[in-house]
Amino acid sequence: MQAALDRWFIDEILVHEGALVRYLQRCWSRRDEIHDLRQEVYARVYEAAAKSLPTQPKSFLFASARHLMTDRLRRSRVVSIEPMGDFEPSHVLVDDVSPERWCGGRQGLLRLAEAFDRLPDRCREVVWLRRVEDLSQKEVAVRLGISEKTVEKHIAKGMRLLADHLHGSDDVRTPKAATVDRRDGQQRAD
Structure with missing residues (x-):
């Protein structure tokens, strides 16, 4: 089965490598990540194909690329909640609000x-x-x-x-x- 999957991958997916790279370059602004994106797309497609071969491999390849870029954009927008250093409560001024401002x-x-x-x-x-x-x-x-x-x-x-x-x-x-x-x-x- 592994050899058949590898043959399918070569015949149906790798033949679109040039088009995939151009698509990623057109849609992704960080040029230094294009090769990593391509490899991750290939990994996703290969893993999915191991479960069930897609009926339209080229469409599946480009849809996987689009989903990967969307996932990366979402992750880049997540704000880390890890502390940036020692936080001492003594630096927080709680009594700084005047009675007028409070009222x-x-x-x-x-x-x-x-x-x-x-x-x-x-x-x-x-x-x-x-x-x-x-x-x-x-x-x-x-x-x-x-x-x-x-x-x-x-x-x-x-x-x-x-x-x-x-x-x-x-x-x-x-x-x-x-x-x-x-x-x-x-x-x-x-």
Whole structure:
């Protein structure tokens, strides 16, 4: 079986080496990593083919390369949480906050809580799930049984209403639209 897999790899995968290298050079900015990427793609393809031969080897090769680059980009964005040196708690100034600043922070928090409580019910629920519980837009939509577009609209409306309240508007709820009565042409609030 090993010899058959090696023959398949040579005939179906290695024949695309030039195209693979050009693809990696076009998509990957760090030129010094191209050969490592190529080898890792080959290793992934070979391991996968040992389990089951792909029906479209060339497509599988390039899809594997694209997935590898995506994985590397994700890993490069992860921030290390390892300490950079000795951390002594004595260097942290906890009592640095003045009473005025502390009180101002409390007042701002109370104002935000008040504005949040005044949001329309569904809007408040969507904003809470998305911004506080940090669920994705899709997760919020699934949990509440609404479309992602509706989640977007509630978030936009909620953020606008919160900002309006925090920047001076008295009422967070959207004012009801005035309509014109067709019978007498007078404007009335709904």
